[in-house]
Each structure stands twice: as structure tokens, then as C-alpha cells.
Amino acid sequence: MDDYGSSGNSSTPPTNWKNHTILQHFLLTFLKRVSGRESAMSSLGMSRNRTTRTGAPTSGKASAHPDGNARVCRGNFTAFLAGSWQSAANAFHTLALVALVLFSQVFASTPAVAESVVITTLEWPPYTSAELPKGGATTEVVRQAFAAAGLETEVRVLPWKRAISDAKDDVTVAAYYPGYHCRHVEGFVASDSIGTGPLGFAENVDAPVEWVSIDDIGEQKLKVGTVLGYANTDEFDEKAGTGWVRAIPAPDDVTNLRKLMLKRIDMAVIDKLVMSYLLATEPTLRGAGEVLKFDSKTLEDKTLFVCFNDNEAGHAIRDRFNAGLSKIDIDDIVERYFAEEF
Numbered sequence: 001m002d003d004y005g006s007s008g009n010s011s012t013p014p015t016n017w018k019n020h021t022i023l024q025h026f027l028l029t030f031l032k033r034v035s036g037r038e039s040a041m042s043s044l045g046m047s048r049n050r051t052t053r054t055g056a057p058t059s060g061k062a063s064a065h066p067d068g069n070a071r072v073c074r075g076n077f078t079a080f081l082a083g084s085w086q087s088a089a090n091a092f093h094t095l096a097l098v099a100l101v102l103f104s105q106v107f108a109s110t111p112a113v114a115e116s117v118v119i120t121t122l123e124w125p126p127y128t129s130a131e132l133p134k135g136g137a138t139t140e141v142v143r144q145a146f147a148a149a150g151l152e153t154e155v156r157v158l159p160w161k162r163a164i165s166d167a168k169d170d171v172t173v174a175a176y177y178p179g180y181h182c183r184h185v186e187g188f189v190a191s192d193s194i195g196t197g198p199l200g201f202a203e204n205v206d207a208p209v210e211w212v213s214i215d216d217i218g219e220q221k222l223k224v225g226t227v228l229g230y231a232n233t234d235e236f237d238e239k240a241g242t243g244w245v246r247a248i249p250a251p252d253d254v255t256n257l258r259k260l261m262l263k264r265i266d267m268a269v270i271d272k273l274v275m276s277y278l279l280a281t282e283p284t285l286r287g288a289g290e291v292l293k294f295d296s297k298t299l300e301d302k303t304l305f306v307c308f309n310d311n312e313a314g315h316a317i318r319d320r321f322n323a324g325l326s327k328i329d330i331d332d333i334v335e336r337y338f339a340e341e342f
Contacts, residue, residue: 116152117174117317119306120163126277126338127178127197127304130157137337138178141194141330142306149324151317160229167307174317175308180231182307189314190305192322195330198272199232200298204260205291209267212297217267218244225249225256225268232269233300254282261291269299 119142121128127138134140135155146153156173158166164184167176178195182188201224203209211217214235217224224240228249231237240247248265250256256268257278272294279289308318 114152115150116154117146118154118156118172120156120158120166120173120176121178122160122163123157124178124274125281126273126342127271128157133341134337137334138195138304140337141328141333142177144328144333145194145321145325147324148327149320151320151324164307167309174314175306175321177306178304179307180302180304182305184231184307187310188307189310189318190307191318192305192325193303193330194306194325195304195334197274197302197304198298199269199300199302200272201267201295202257202260202270202275202292203267203295204263205293207263207266209295214239214245218246221246222266223248223264225259225265227251227253227256227269230269233302236269236299254278254284257282257285257288257292261285261288267295270294271302272298 121135121139123129123131124136125132126136128136132139134143135157139155143153143155156163156166163176167173168185168187175191176188178197179190180199182190201209209217209220209222211220218239223246226232226240226247226249228251232240236245239245248259250259253268253270253274256265256270257275259265260268275292275294279285279292306318306321308314308321
């Protein structure tokens with residue numbers, strides 16, 4: 001795999017939570033004020049009615065007070081206003097209660113917005129690919145692990161170096177995958193294993209290579225096809241870096257297999273499942289299955305990882321991912337994926 005190379009809380013309320021709370025607070029405040037004014041007006045009406053009664057003549061005659069009749073009229077009008085206000089207040093009180101119930105029901109029935117993470121990967125079928133069902137076998141493992149942790153995933157398929165650089169530089173991206181390690185660039189930490197991939201050599205059946213160690217390949221001056229930017233094994237990459245192993249980089253695995261068919265290289269580093277998939281599906285490799293084979297001796301059964309940012313947020317989301325990963329059966333998911341999709 002390539003040499004180049006956000007946390008949340010499952011109890012996070014829905015995005016309209018604050019709006020619902022404000023509306024409820026407003027309605028409750030309104031009810032209190034309505035109740036308060038209702039009580040005040042009722043008290044005021046009673047007080048004025050008592051004043052009117054005590055100011056009215058007791059003898060049945062007109063009041064001797066020059067303002068007596070006016071008091072009676074004002075008292076009756078005040079009582080009318082108080083009664084009207086009380087009726088209006090009761091109506092508002094009822095409407096407000098209905099509105100409060102409706103808003104409470106909306107608030108209770110509104111589903112919480114699911115937490116999600118953005119992760120990047122590359123075209124590397126059958127492990128990862130935008131063209132494959134569910135995004136590939138490894139993508140399905142990663143999705144199910146995040147789902148077990150209560151997180152949805154948005155997967156962006158990019159050229160490998162871009163996938164890594166976006167995970168490093170774009171604050172919206174939580175991680176990239178799958179890496180044989182997470183040392184492609186500084187600033188990343190690895191998850192627990194998300195699976196393995198058998199890494200070895202493709203060779204031409206007409207020119208098989210005999211080797212026991214990487215030094216044997218170097219001593220024979222063999223031309224070995226590699227993919228630009230991919231990490232292989234530490235030993236192979238170290239000896240290819242010194243020139244002891246003659247590595248011939250190509251842009252992708254398909255190019256290496258085509259060159260191997262034409263015997264322009266002696267062998268090519270490739271994942272066994274990737275080779276099998278390409279021989280079965282790539283139009284430009286039609287008939288290559290009769291010419292090429294995967295060497296019986298593997299370089300390494302490589303462990304695959306998701307690479308998270310090496311900071312507090314990255315560690316938090318990695319821990320949640322690892323917790324989800326512990327709840328799923330990786331081998332079973334991969335086996336079912338190939339059984340159902342191919």
C-alpha cells in the first residue's frame with residue numbers, strides 16, 4: 001500500500017433542539033403572564049365592584065354625592081371589561097396550551113440527527129472501490145464498525161496520495177484507509193486491524209522466479225514492478241530504496257500485470273486478492289489468467305488499518321471506531337461479501 005500515508009457524542013440533540021426549547025420557554029412565560037394578568041384584573045374588578053356597592057345610596061334614592069351615579073356607571077363598565085379580559089385570557093390560555101402540546105409532540109417525535117464521519121480511501125478493488133457494491137469488502141467492514149459505534153460514514157474515493165493529504169489537511173476528514181501502516185506521513189495513528197491482505201509477487205508462468213529471500217531477488221538483478229507510492233514490506237522497500245532490489249515503478253497494478261504479460265518485467269509486487277479481481281474483471285487483461293500466476297511464496301500477510309489524525313479528536317474517534325470494531329466479525333463480513341456480491 002501507498003507510502004503516503006472527529007469526535008462526537010451519541011447523545012447529541014437534534015439541530016433544532018435550541019429552537020424547540022426557546023419556543024417552549026416563550027410559551028411557558030406567556031402562560032405565566034396571562035395567569036398573572038388574569039388574577040390582577042379579577043382582583044381589580046372585585047375591588048371596584050365593592051367600591052361601587054359601598055358608594056351606592058342605601059335608601060334607594062339617588063346618591064347625594066354629586067359623583068355617585070358616575071361611579072356606578074364606571075363600576076359596571078369596569079366589571080364588563082374585567083369579564084371580557086377574563087374571557088379573552090381564558091381563550092389565549094387554551095390556545096397557548098394547545099400550541100405547547102403541539103410543539104412538545106414535534107420535539108419528541110423529531111429524530112436526532114445521526115452523527116457521521118468523513119473518511120477517504122482509494123480505488124483498490126476488491127478491498128475498496130466506488131464501482132463495487134457497498135464500496136468493497138474492506139469498506140463494508142469499516143462501515144459496519146463505525147455503525148456499531150453509532151456513527152454513519154461518508155466515504156470519498158480519491159487517488160491514494162490525495163486521500164492521505166485530505167485526511168491530514170481537511171478538518172472535515174477524520175481518517176483514511178486502508179494502510180499497511182500509518183507512517184505514510186507524520187500525524188496519524190492506527191486503528192486496530194480491519195483485516196489482512198496476502199502480499200506477494202505476480203510472475204509469468206513461462207518464466208517463474210526462484211527465490212527464498214529478498215536478497216535472492218537483488219542478486220539475480222530481477223526487474224520488479226511496483227506501484228508508485230505504495231508501501232510493500234519494510235525489508236523490500238528498504239532494499240529497493242538502496243537500489244539493491246531493482247524496483248520499476250508503475251502508476252497502477254494493471255500496468256504492471258500488462259508489462260509482466262509482455263515480459264518487460266520479471267515479477268510484480270501485488271496483493272493476491274487484487275490480482276484475482278483484476279484478472280477476472282479488467283478488459284485489458286483478457287486471457288492474462290493463462291499467462292500469469294501468483295507466486296506460492298508470499299512476502300507477507302499484511303495487516304490493514306484505518307489511519308486517524310494524531311490529536312485529541314482523532315484519538316477519540318479512533319477509540320469509538322475500535323470499540324465498534326470489537327463488536328463485529330471481520331472474517332464473516334468479508335466472506336459474506338464475496339459470497340453475496342461476486
